[in-house]
Amino acid sequence: MESNNTIWIIIRRMRIPFLVIIVTFSVSILGLTLIPGMDDQGHPYRMSFFDAFYFVSYMASTIGFGEAPYTFTYPQRLWVSFCIYLTVIGWFYGIGSIVALVQDKRLAREIDIARFRKKIHELSEPFTIILGYNNITHQIIDWLNREGIRVVVVDRDAEKIDALDLESFIPEVPALAADVTHPNTLKMAGIHKKNCQAVVALFEDDMKNTKIALLCKLLNKRVKLVIKSTTKTQSEHLKNLGVRYIEDPFLFISNRIYLALVAPNLWLLEMWIFGHILKVRHREELPHGKYIICGYGRMGHALERALKKAGMPYNYIDLKSAEYKEEKGSAVFGDAEDYKILLEAGVKEAVAIIAATKDDLINLTILATAKKLNKEIYTIGRENTLDDLSIFRSARIDRVYILERILAEFTYLFIARPLAYRFVRLLHTRDEAWGRALVESMHETLGENPLHFEITVDEEHAYALARELKKGREITLGSLRRSRADRSKTLPLMFLLCKWDEQRRELLPGDDLLIEPGVQLLIAATEESKTDFEYIVNNYYELDYVLDGKG
Amino acid sequence: MNTQKVISGFFFILAMTINFGFVYGDPANIQYHSAYELFAAIVINLIATILKLGDKTQLGSVLLATSLVADIQLIASASVWALAVYVLGGMNLESTVAVISLAGGALLANIVSVTLFIGDTLKSKR
Known part of the structure; x- marks a missing residue:
């Protein structure tokens, strides 16, 4: 029943206007049927209920077709002049209530909520819930949208939500003004949904962040949490809650x-x-x-x-x-x-x-x-x-x-970019000599301005490669590092990180590593070699050529 | 004593009794049935419907449904009457029976509504 609050508000607000209209109409109709009139031949007659209902309906709505079925007598007119004021006032009161209802803030809010719910319901892509809209989260939304990750925003401040609406992000960012520390709000934002990946809370107030983290953990254990914390005790507290990612600037x-x-x-x-x-x-x-x-x-x-x-x-x-x-x-x-x-x-x-x-x-x-x-x-x-x-x-x-x-x-x-993030974390466990060697070899193969990208070996991202692996073929990382123009040359490309699951991952995997389906790779490349690599793993002809020189 | 309950109870029961008053009598003879009574039944039923609006409970929904049934039946009954008199040129046996039986159906809906209302009242121990 929660979703049609809108209808309930309308119904509740329209009760009295409806009652007023019914009572004024029925009094007028009843009076008209009781008062004797006179037909065009001068015979006395009484209006039937149908005549009276017809007349009152157009009188009350100020349409006014004139006196029907016969010209009224004076007693009738006396009654009608009373009814005009009675019913027209009742009618206008009803119309006025509807107009007031349209402008009603609570109703507008209910409509907003209903729309927001519908948008969340229709989200089928993976999405992230961001709590609080400000400079930081604006930037995050921009970046995530570019990666094709959908974002849902909740902020307590309605003005900020309006500002977000004016930004007109593409794809659209569903936004709602509501109290972010309330479980219902989080539920509305879709924390229960399977495709809800993460919740981001970067408020100034550490206590607020912790409260949100706790709520999110209770509502959905699976969801990733990005929680800001600026003190050690707070961070420890969050760690005990099982928050995987704590941001301390x-x-x-x-x-x-x-x-x-x-x-x-x-x-x-x-x-x-x-x-x-x-x-x-x-x-x-x-x-x-x-x-x-x-x-x-x-x-x-x-x-x-x-x-x-x-x-x-x-x-x-x-x-x-x-x-x-x-x-x-x-x-x-x-x-x-x-x-x-x-x-x-x-x-x-x-x-x-x-x-x-x-x-x-x-x-x-x-x-x-x-x-x-x-x-x-x-x-x-x-x-x-x-x-x-x-x-x-x-x-x-x-x-x-x-x-x-x-x-x-x-x-x-x-x-x-979970792999790039993991790579940064792993960097901190290495020493300077390792870093210098890596930077030098990157300079040698890729120049001074390489880019990095992540790829998952599955049918969606690496069609041909995933198909070949499924057939049981053994393919090593090194065999993919060949130019598709001339396979005797190597493609300027470096595999930085190879991840099977949370426990098993390898920094700088060697060329002889066998690729398994579902594995994730972080790759450093140039603009050109990135395109080439994507061709190779997705296109059968390119892959066949690179692997065995056919085609 | 709950004023709200008195008012709504009054209209629910009045809707039923007036409806009964109209239906009571030889169903084949329109002279035993007053148009004023039908008019009153419609108005009271409409008021009862409005009073039932806005109750979100399970019982409130069923009460509203019974009231809506009664409204539709009574308005249909009045419409058949108007149709017979003004379009078909006078009441015959068929239209008379139709008017009365439609109102009879509304009476049944009203009885259900009042039964539910009283049942709910008895259930609450205050």
Whole structure:
């Protein structure tokens, strides 16, 4: 019964108008049949119920065909003039109620909900539920749509949902304004559906995220959860709940800085997965030496851990943006006192300074002031929102960490490119020598700007290959790495990761590895060799030629 | 005492009794049956229907259904009457019996409705 709430609201609201119309009509009809009239020959007569019903029907609706069946007598007219006001008022009241109903907010909401339900019901592709619509999730939706993954959005704020509607995403993104921490909302968004793959909750409030994680786990055990958490205890709590993927932006940044300091090639590989070119620009090399951290909140602590682990000396300035603004009445860092603080922290000898407060303007001015005191210093800034990229870009900061962008990137990777995500995770278990060897061999075969893609060996994605494997033929990875123009040449292609299931996977699988049906591959390639590879695995003629030189 | 229940009970039972009053008498002779009574039965039945609207329970749905049946039967009965008088040129035995038996069917629906209503009232122990 839940789905036709709309009808119930209409019925409930229309009860009194209906009653009014029935009563006024019946009083008028009854009166007309009782009052004696006169026909055209002067004989007395009484209106029948049918005559009266007919007359009242057109009188009340103000159509007014005139007096029927005969001209009325004065007693009749007296009664009719009373009835006109009675029924017309009743009629207008009824019409007015319908008009009011159309504008009714609750009804509009019920209609929205019904439409949303219908859209969810009709979704047959895999989809992701995103809770909360903002800059981060907007970016994620863009990326996921490009991959052909459908998205459903729920946000408490109706204005945000309106804004989303105006974006007109393709394919369409069903959206609903509702309380995201309510189980019913999650059910409506289709968490029960078989094709619901993941739920994303990246709210500022950690408690809210945990609550959502708990609800989702209870409603659907199978669904992947992407939950933001910025503290260790919260993360542990989530892990106990069985949440597979916890996003802590500060931890991400801390890991990246550590990697960039200790193993620049691994760092480069990670950045490459996220779309960077496979080459470290000079400006991106983190210097080794003394670091200054400005801002000692959650991010400051994360940075401290990274620097400590990497064995870098550091100094921190405990600067809280909110307190600073209150004390000085401005969000511009850099008066005489601030100079002194920076000098005391050793800005002259430091090789790098990290501005990690919650306020973008303070971060910018810290870095500008530091540059004034030490021209050579390497500047690292934290940018909190995606709103205004241009200021940071024009401020010539050496490296900018945008929290929102990092969250969006990781979420996208986790949902849409699970193998690439796994590859990034595995990178952290390797050492710099391994990374350097891989980067060098990639440079050799693929150049400095390779791309990566994932493929599952099944009939949908690799038709010919999957068919051949089904027949029982043994095909090795290496045998696919041949040019379809000339099979004696190798195709510029590298297999980075081969995954059978959660437990069994191989980083950099060798050429002699036998392909099994259903296996997933992460491949680095050039634009051209990617197309070639897709031809080879999907087209029988190409595959036959590449494998045995026929055709 | 529940005013809502008094009002709806009043109309449900009145719908049945007036309906009975119209049907009662020789079904072959239209003079035993008053058009005013049929009119009253229709109006009261319509009001009873409106009162039953908006109750989402299982019982409410069945009550609404019985009322709708009664409405349709009574309106059909009145329509047959009007048709016979104005189109077919006067009441004959066939149309008279049709008018009365249609109203009789409505009476049956009303009896079911009232029985359900009373049954529900007895079941609730307050």
